[in-house]
Amino acid sequence: MSMNDIKKPDILTESGTNELEIIEFHLHKTLPSGGYKVCHYGINVAKVREVIRVPDTEDYPNAQSHMIGVFSLRDNLIPLVDLASWLGIPTCEDLTQKIVIVTDFNKMINGFLVDSVLSIHRVSWEHVESPSQFLESGEQDCVVAVVRRDDYLIMILDFERIISDINPELSMDKYDVTQDKNVIIDDSMLAKRQAKTIMVVDDSAFIRKMIEKTLQSSGYNILDAKDGQDALEILEDFVRLAEEEGGTVTHFVDAIVSDVEMPRMDGLHLLKRLRDSSYYAKTPIVMFSSLMSEGNRLKALQLGANDTITKPEIGRMVAMVDGLVLEDK
Template identity: 35%
Template sequence: MTNFIKSVDERTNLAGTNRLELLLFSLGEDMQTGREEVFGINVFKVREVMSIPEITQAPDMPASVEGMISLRGHLIPVVNLAKFCGLQIKEPPKIMIVTEYNNMMQGYLIDSVDTILRLDWNKVKTPPEMLSEQMGGVVTAVTELEDNRIVMIMDVEKVLADTAQDTSKEQWFNDVAAAEKREATIFFADDSLVARKQISRTLDHMGFTHVSANNGLEAWNKLKDIAQRAEVTQKPVSSFIQLILTDVEMPEMDGFVLTKKIKADSRFDGIPVIMHSSLSADSNQNLGKNVGADDYVPKFDPTHLSEVINKNLEGDVKQLGNK
């Protein structure tokens, strides 16, 4: 396992360009279906793969959280993913993936790891509604392997929200900065249902109108429609939307490609684009700079997000990386 851990650690530090690297893993054989489903998580979110350490039980934890571990000075929750997904697995989990995203660490108990798969984002699709409902909404995207197996990419924002962050409470949004520029319309794209709800609540607290899309390709098509409507009415696009907020990881078209397309289209001149992602490493922020993003905000801090939105709407910002 040592060589495999080294491979994961090395690839986690890679800065890809418009491609996705997935760590494929299994939760074990489901006793109800007899199948061993394949799941995937972005390698950029994986810190290491390790044997399961001693877990300390803690009170008042969700049912899928086995407890806490201390790892190099960090106290992190450990989630049994099979329990979280509502699966009845024959054997107990054997190893743990240590993840870091949204500026938080979690341990995921799983059965086994398979390989690292590199693929184009256009091969990653939105899951069928039936599959998403069957897995309790935890699947945010799917892709098909050459051997016809389906890989289910997990919505890590949902796992984090349901096990570590209670973003449903109103006090989570108490410090959201009020809108400094009134009557603005914000366009945002995110494939995670949890993230879309979080963003919507933030914008509602700010008093903004908002329009959303579920992935990058849908966002680009909607933005082109808005631009065409602007041309017909002989108005600038900025009279319809005043800011664009985009996730990075999205099926069919990622946020880097979406941002590049927006910045290459003169019809969107003057409209700031903010990247909003659980991938908060410097390498990802540098990629955002390279495609022309005006700002990059790690998920999910509604107060920080509202402050950055206000700053960009007021025009008090230079392009990302040149501040």
């Protein structure tokens, strides 16, 4: 497959359609018999810049073992990562028949070495299953979703987690809100934040824990949800409790921070459903995504988001939430 075969749809800009397009790619796991087993993986088309043949690379000093080297492409110096090596999958070492997927998200460009790229599938997020249906996923899990095909499964990898592991100095995990001079953390502000509860919605346990740590360190109470459907079910329970108790949903949640790409229900569809509800029509909602282009930001705002953040900018999170839920900062 060449990049000419990949029509880059701004799929996230479609108004809460709850659909995405994924590129299916393969790694060929070497077997003791000398043959190989095809392992099926996927990545959102919106994260892919292009698919190329394996370029010539230069060694990079003191690089991680999973990094093959760096290469130049359209004036960008790009690291080439051996994805099979990172995943612990033995594959053929001959690079001549392999392919490189060049990704562009979180304001970073990376190359990932794979054995082949098969095709593009357009699927509804409601048909994309959480890996928790299959196994207990934790913060270190690198699979965020699973797509069923007729006779095999496509594992959607958590590329944010992979890149963070390979480039730890660029990771959001390095951010410490308690050391941020732009964020006030004193007794008064802690007390104000401790009176508020924020729901964090993200299918990546790795990313979710980073957001939670940042908000909790500044004083906020946290609820978490692993995808849009999980969040909607929790929020609908709050509606029933509010009706039973004669109160409002603000007794349970004051604001929502949501990812866009999630199995079962994506963030934009969740946003649309909440804005169509009289209970959550005015709830502050921030969309936090690795794919927040200007077009996607405008669409999120049109659907009713109060604001958006691109995932590397976690340092903006507390001030943004403060502005939405604290009456006097």
